Amino acid sequence: MCDVEVLASMIKSCNRCDLALNRKGAVPGEGPIGARILLVGQAPFDAEQINGRPFWGVTGSFLRYLLGRGGVKFYDCWRTNLLKCPLPRYGRPKWRQVYACLPYLKEELRLVRPGIIVPLGKWATKGIMHLFGIPRPEKNSMIPQMFGKPLYVEDYIVFPLPHPASLIYKSTLWNPTVDLFEGFGEFLSRELN
Numbered sequence: 001m002c003d004v005e006v007l008a009s010m011i012k013s014c015n016r017c018d019l020a021l022n023r024k025g026a027v028p029g030e031g032p033i034g035a036r037i038l039l040v041g042q043a044p045f046d047a048e049q050i051n052g053r054p055f056w057g058v059t060g061s062f063l064r065y066l067l068g069r070g071g072v073k074f075y076d077c078w079r080t081n082l083l084k085c086p087l088p089r090y091g092r093p094k095w096r097q098v099y100a101c102l103p104y105l106k107e108e109l110r111l112v113r114p115g116i117i118v119p120l121g122k123w124a125t126k127g128i129m130h131l132f133g134i135p136r137p138e139k140n141s142m143i144p145q146m147f148g149k150p151l152y153v154e155d156y157i158v159f160p161l162p163h164p165a166s167l168i169y170k171s172t173l174w175n176p177t178v179d180l181f182e183g184f185g186e187f188l189s190r191e192l193n
Helices: 004-012 046-051 057-069 095-112 122-131 140-146 171-191
Strands: 037-041 078-081 116-119 151-153 156-158
Antiparallel strands (some): 151 156
C-alpha cells in the first residue's frame, strides 16, 4: 500500500529486470486520482523517457486526437504503460519484464480506482488479461479481433484498442483505428448514461 508519489519513486529506482540497465529513466503513470479511465500502453518511447511522462511525443499527439474523436479528454484519464522502462529499439517485451512491472500496474489500479481500463495494443491487452487471469488467444494475430469489444472483469470494464504507434508504421490502419476510438466514445455514452 502506497501513495502515488511513493509509487513513482519506486518505479524510478526499480531494477527488477534487465530494462533498468540501459534506461535513462523509468516512466511512472500520471493523471487524476479517481479517473474514470485508465489508459495502458506497451512501454515508454524515447520522448517519454526524456520527459518522464507517458504518451508524450508523436504517439501522445495521435492518442489525444483519437480520444477526442471519441469525446474523451486525454488529461481526464490516468495514463501509464505496462512496462515502465523503454524497450531497446524495435524490441518486444519479454514476459519476465512484464511480470516485473505488473505489481506497479496493480498498485496504480488500486490507487486510481478506474471503472474502465483501456489497454492500447497487443502487449498491453495481453498484460491486462494476464493480470486478471483471462485466457489469452493462442496467437498474437487474434488480439486485434478483441479491439473495440468490452470485457467485464471484476469491478472493471476492459476495452482494448489499437496502440496509436501502429499508425506510424502502417498508415492504412488510420480509418479503422479512428472508427474504433469513435466506437469507444459511443460505448461510453451508452454505458454511462
